[in-house]
Amino acid sequence: MKEHRVAIRPPLERAGDTRGESRRLMDRWWTELDAAAEEDSLVANVFVMGSLAEILNTFDIPMSFPEIASLQTAVKGKAMDYLLAAEDAGYSPDICGYVKVDVGLHLTGRQHPLGRYPKPGMVVATNMCNTYIKWSEIWERQYECPVFVLDLPGWRGTGFAYDMGSETFKNDVKFVEGQLRELIALCEEVTGKTFDIDKLREILDNVNRMSELYRAILATNKHRPAPFNALTEGINYMGIANILRGREDGVRFMETALAELDERIDKGVGAVSPEQFRLLLVGTACYTNFRDFVGLFEQWNGVFVASEYMSYAGGGIDRGVHYDLSRPVESLAEQILITAQPSMSGIFFSHEWQANVVRDYAIDGIAYHGVKSCRTTSAGLPDAREWLMRNEDIPGLFIQSDLVDSRLWAEAQLKNRVDAFFEALQSRRVQVGA
Amino acid sequence: MTELGDIIEECRNAVEDPDYPAVHEWLEANPDGKVLGHFQVYFPEEIAHAAGMLPIKTMGADSSVQIREADAHIAAFVCSILRSALEQALSGKLDFLSMYVTHPICDAARHVNGIWTRKFPDVSCQILYYPHNAASPHAATYLLNEYRRIAGLIEEITGRGITDEALRASIELFNENRRLLRELYEIRRNTPWLLSLVEGYVLTRAAGVMPRERHNELLREALPQIRERTNKPQDKIRLVFEGGFCEQPPIEMLSVLQDVAYIVDDDFLIGLRWILEDVPSDGNPMENLAVAYLEASSYSPVQRDPRKPKEHMLLERIRNSGAQAAIVGAAKMCEPGLEEQVAYDNALTEAGIPHLVMEFEEKTANFEQVRMEIETFAESLLFEFV
Numbered sequence: 001m002k003e004h005r006v007a008i009r010p011p012l013e014r015a016g017d018t019r020g021e022s023r024r025l026m027d028r029w030w031t032e033l034d035a036a037a038e039e040d041s042l043v044a045n046v047f048v049m050g051s052l053a054e055i056l057n058t059f060d061i062p063m064s065f066p067e068i069a070s071l072q073t074a075v076k077g078k079a080m081d082y083l084l085a086a087e088d089a090g091y092s093p094d095i096c097g098y099v100k101v102d103v104g105l106h107l108t109g110r111q112h113p114l115g116r117y118p119k120p121g122m123v124v125a126t127n128m129c130n131t132y133i134k135w136s137e138i139w140e141r142q143y144e145c146p147v148f149v150l151d152l153p154g155w156r157g158t159g160f161a162y163d164m165g166s167e168t169f170k171n172d173v174k175f176v177e178g179q180l181r182e183l184i185a186l187c188e189e190v191t192g193k194t195f196d197i198d199k200l201r202e203i204l205d206n207v208n209r210m211s212e213l214y215r216a217i218l219a220t221n222k223h224r225p226a227p228f229n230a231l232t233e234g235i236n237y238m239g240i241a242n243i244l245r246g247r248e249d250g251v252r253f254m255e256t257a258l259a260e261l262d263e264r265i266d267k268g269v270g271a272v273s274p275e276q277f278r279l280l281l282v283g284t285a286c287y288t289n290f291r292d293f294v295g296l297f298e299q300w301n302g303v304f305v306a307s308e309y310m311s312y313a314g315g316g317i318d319r320g321v322h323y324d325l326s327r328p329v330e331s332l333a334e335q336i337l338i339t340a341q342p343s344m345s346g347i348f349f350s351h352e353w354q355a356n357v358v359r360d361y362a363i364d365g366i367a368y369h370g371v372k373s374c375r376t377t378s379a380g381l382p383d384a385r386e387w388l389m390r391n392e393d394i395p396g397l398f399i400q401s402d403l404v405d406s407r408l409w410a411e412a413q414l415k416n417r418v419d420a421f422f423e424a425l426q427s428r429r430v431q432v433g434a
Numbered sequence: 435m436t437e438l439g440d441i442i443e444e445c446r447n448a449v450e451d452p453d454y455p456a457v458h459e460w461l462e463a464n465p466d467g468k469v470l471g472h473f474q475v476y477f478p479e480e481i482a483h484a485a486g487m488l489p490i491k492t493m494g495a496d497s498s499v500q501i502r503e504a505d506a507h508i509a510a511f512v513c514s515i516l517r518s519a520l521e522q523a524l525s526g527k528l529d530f531l532s533m534y535v536t537h538p539i540c541d542a543a544r545h546v547n548g549i550w551t552r553k554f555p556d557v558s559c560q561i562l563y564y565p566h567n568a569a570s571p572h573a574a575t576y577l578l579n580e581y582r583r584i585a586g587l588i589e590e591i592t593g594r595g596i597t598d599e600a601l602r603a604s605i606e607l608f609n610e611n612r613r614l615l616r617e618l619y620e621i622r623r624n625t626p627w628l629l630s631l632v633e634g635y636v637l638t639r640a641a642g643v644m645p646r647e648r649h650n651e652l653l654r655e656a657l658p659q660i661r662e663r664t665n666k667p668q669d670k671i672r673l674v675f676e677g678g679f680c681e682q683p684p685i686e687m688l689s690v691l692q693d694v695a696y697i698v699d700d701d702f703l704i705g706l707r708w709i710l711e712d713v714p715s716d717g718n719p720m721e722n723l724a725v726a727y728l729e730a731s732s733y734s735p736v737q738r739d740p741r742k743p744k745e746h747m748l749l750e751r752i753r754n755s756g757a758q759a760a761i762v763g764a765a766k767m768c769e770p771g772l773e774e775q776v777a778y779d780n781a782l783t784e785a786g787i788p789h790l791v792m793e794f795e796e797k798t799a800n801f802e803q804v805r806m807e808i809e810t811f812a813e814s815l816l817f818e819f820v
Contacts, residue, residue: 089776090775090776090779090780090791091772091773091776092764092772092775092793094511094766094767094769094772095769095772095773096769099773127538127563127566129541130538130539130540130541130544130736130769130770131541131769131773133566133738134735134769134770134773134774135773137738137773137777138773138777141745141777141780147740148567149566149567149738150567151563151565151566151567151570151573151576153563153576153580154538154561154563155561156560156561156562156563156583157547157551157559157560157561158548158551158552158559167579167583168579168583171575171576171579171580172576174572174575174576175565175572175573175575175576178570178571178572179567179570179572182567182570182571347544348544348545348547348548348561349547349548349551350548351548351552370509370511372511374541375509375511375512375540375541375542375545375769376541376544378509378511379508379509379512379516379541379542379544379545380507380508380509380545380546380548380549381509382506382507382508382509383506383507383508383545383548383549383552383553384548384552386506386507387552400509400510400511
C-alpha cells in the first residue's frame with residue numbers, strides 16, 4: 001500500500017533564489033535570440049553535448065540551442081503544432097522529435113512560444129550524437145550556412161580509463177586541436193574578428209569555476225534527504241550551464257544555486273519530504289507531460305537524486321573541467337576529450353557509470369526512460385538494466401514514451417509500471433529488514 | 435569452369451543461410467583461424483585479412499531469423515537490422531567471432547558495442563570512429579592512427595604481426611574484388627537484361643560472408659558467362675534504388691522490383707563498394723587505405739563529407755546510370771535514412787526526376803502492397819516516358 005506523507009518544511013531564506021534567477025537568465029537569453037531574429041544578425045546553432053561555447057564566446061557569437069528550444073515548446077504544450085508541420089513536409093514520425101519541432105519552427109515562420117527564433121548564421125556540431133550532424137545538414141540546405149562538425153573520438157570500448165600518455169590519446173588530442181584551430185579560423189572568417197587568446201583564457205577560467213560549482217551542486221544530493229530533484233531542478237542547472245557556459249553570470253548562477261542547496265541541507269530540507277526512495281533517472285524526461293512524469297515518482301516520495309541527463313547533456317561539465325590557462329587551445333582540446341569522452345562512454349557503456357552513481361548516491365533503484373525520439377540515450381537501456389539487475393542487484397524500471405511527442409504518452413500504462421516498481425522496492429525493503 | 439547457375443546458387447546459399455556456412459567451411463580448413471565480424475557500413479577488411487583473419491560483415495537477416503531474445507536487450511523503436519544482428523549473436527550463430535567492430539553510424543548502432551561488451555565479454559569489442567569532419571586536413575592522419583590501433587588489437591588476437599608486405603597483398607586482393615564488383619555493376623547499368631537484380635545482389639552480398647579469395651574466383655568465372663547471355667532487352671523503366679546502405683530489403687522485395695523495372699544502380703551494401711578506385715599498394719599501405727576512405731569513396735547518409743552533398747551524389751548516380759527515375763527507400767526506424775530521404779525527395783522534385791518514396795524492412799513478409807506501389811509508379815512512368 002502506497003504511503004504518501006508530507007512533512008512540514010522550516011522557512012528558508014534563500015527559497016526561490018535559483019528558480020527566479022534561472023527564469024531571469026532564460027528570459028534574457030530569449031530576448032537576445034529574439035533581437036537577433038529581428039536584426040537578422042549572426043547566431044550559431046549549437047548543441048548541448050559539445051557546444052564549443054569557449055570558442056564561440058571568444059568571438060561574441062550568440063548561441064542558439066535548438067534542443068533547449070524544442071524542449072521548451074513541449075513544456076509550453078506547443079510541440080505538436082511543429083511536429084505536424086514537419087511531418088507534413090515529409091519527415092517521418094519515427095525520427096527525433098527535437099529535429100522535427102525545430103524543422104516545424106523554421107517552416108512556420110520561426111515563431112517560438114518564448115520569442116522569435118533566429119535562423120542560423122553558422123552551425124557547430126559534434127559527433128556526440130549522430131542526429132546532430134543530420135540536423136545540421138538540414139539547416140545547411142535551408143540557409144546555406146557554414147556547418148562545422150567537430151569529431152570527438154569517443155571511448156572505443158568498455159572499461160573507461162584515461163591514459164594521457166597513450167598513443168591513442170595523443171593522436172586524438174592532435175586531431176581535436178587541429179579541428180579547434182579550423183573552427184577558430186572559421187569564426188574569424190564569419191565575424192571578421194581576430195582571435196583573442198586572452199579572452200579565451202578568461203572564458204576558460206569561467207568554465208573551470210562553473211564546472212567546480214556544478215560538481216558541488218551534484219554532490220549535494222549525496223546528502224540524505226537529497227536537497228534537489230535532479231529532474232525538475234536539475235534541468236534548470238543544466239540549461240544555464242549550457243547557455244551561459246564560460247560566462248561570469250553563469251558562474252554567479254551556480255553560486256546562487258549552491259548556496260540555496262547548502263541552506264536546504266543545513267535545515268534538513270529535502271526535495272521530497274519525507275524522502276522514501278532515492279532514484280537515478282537514465283534517459284530523459286517526457287517534456288510534454290513533465291509534471292505528470294515527475295508526479296508518478298513523487299507520489300511515492302521518490303526523488304531523483306541523480307540523472308544521466310545532468311551528466312551527458314553538459315558536454316562533460318560534470319566530469320570536472322581543468323583548463324590550463326597557460327596553453328588555452330591545447331588544453332581545450334585535451335579537456336574536451338577528457339570530459340566529453342566519459343560522457344559518451346556513460347551513455348553507450350552506461351552500466352559502468354550507473355553502477356558508480358548507485359554506490360556514490362546510495363540509490364534504491366534506477367528508472368530507465370526510453371524515448372522514441374532519442375536513440376542515443378535510449379537504444380541500449382533494456383540491456384543495461386538487465387546487466388545491473390543481474391550483476392549488481394540494482395532494481396530497475398524500464399518505461400517508454402517520448403521527449404516532445406504527446407502521442408506516445410500513455411499515462412495509465414506508465415502509472416501501472418511505476419507503481420509496480422515502487423511496490424517491489426517496498427517489498428524488497430521489507431525482505432532486507434526481515 | 436563452374437556454371438553461372440551454380441555460382442549464383444552458391445552465393446545465394448551463403449547469403450540466405452543464417453548459419454554462415456562459408457565461414458564454417460573456412461574454419462574447418464583453418465582450425466586455428468580467427469574471424470572478425472563488423473557491423474555495417476564499411477570496415478577496412480584488408481587489415482584483418484593481412485593478419486590471417488577472416489573478416490565478415492554482419493548484415494542482419496530477413497524473416498528467416500525470428501527475434502526471440504534481442505527485443506529484451508534493445509529498445510523497441512530501433513531498426514530491424516540491429517535487432518536481427520543482435521539476435522544472431524544471442525542465439526549463438528556468431529559464436530565463431532573473436533573480434534567485433536562497430537562504427538557509430540547512427541545513434542542506435544552506437545549501443546551495439548555496449549550490448550556486445552556486456553553479453554560477450556570474451557570477444558574483443560571495439561568501436562572504430564570514422565571522421566565526419568572528413569574535409570579536415572587532419573582527418574587522414576587521425577584515421578591512419580585509428581587503423582593502426584585496430585591493427586594492433588588484431589595482431590594481439592592472431593599473434594601475427596601485420597607486415598606492409600602482407601597488407602599490400604591483401605589490398606591487391608580486395609582491389610580485385612572491388613574491380614570485379616564494379617564490372618558487375620557496369621553490366622547492370624549498361625545491359626541490365628543480362629543480369630537480374632536478385633542475381634546481381636546475391637553475387638555482391640556474398641562478398642561479405644565468404645573469403646574474398648573465393649568470392650573473386652566466383653566473380654571471375656561469373657562475369658564472362660553473364661556477358662555471353664543472350665537475353666533480350668525488355669520494355670522496362672530504368673530506376674535507381676537508394677536507401678540500402680545499411681539494412682537490406684528482403685530478397686523477395688528485390689524480386690518484385692526486378693519484375694517491374696531495371697534497377698540500373700543502387701546503394702545496396704555500399705560498404706563493400708565504398709572505395710571507388712584501386713587503393714595504391716605502394717608506399718605506406720595503411721595510410722593508403724585511410725586516404726582512400728576519405729578521398730576515393732562513395733557516399734551514404736551515415737558519413738558527413740561537405741565535399742559530397744548526398745543529394746548531389748544521388749543525382750549524379752542517376753545521371754551516370756542513365757536512369758529515368760528513382761526509388762528513394764529508407765528502412766523503418768532508420769534515423770539517418772529517413773532524414774536523408776527528405777533531402778533526396780526535395781532534390782529530385784527540384785530536378786524534375788520522378789521518384790517513389792517508400793519505407794521497407796528486412797522482415798517484411800507481405801509483398802503485395804510493395805508490388806502494387808511499385809507497379810503503379812512504373813505504370814505512371816511508362817505513360818510519362820512514352
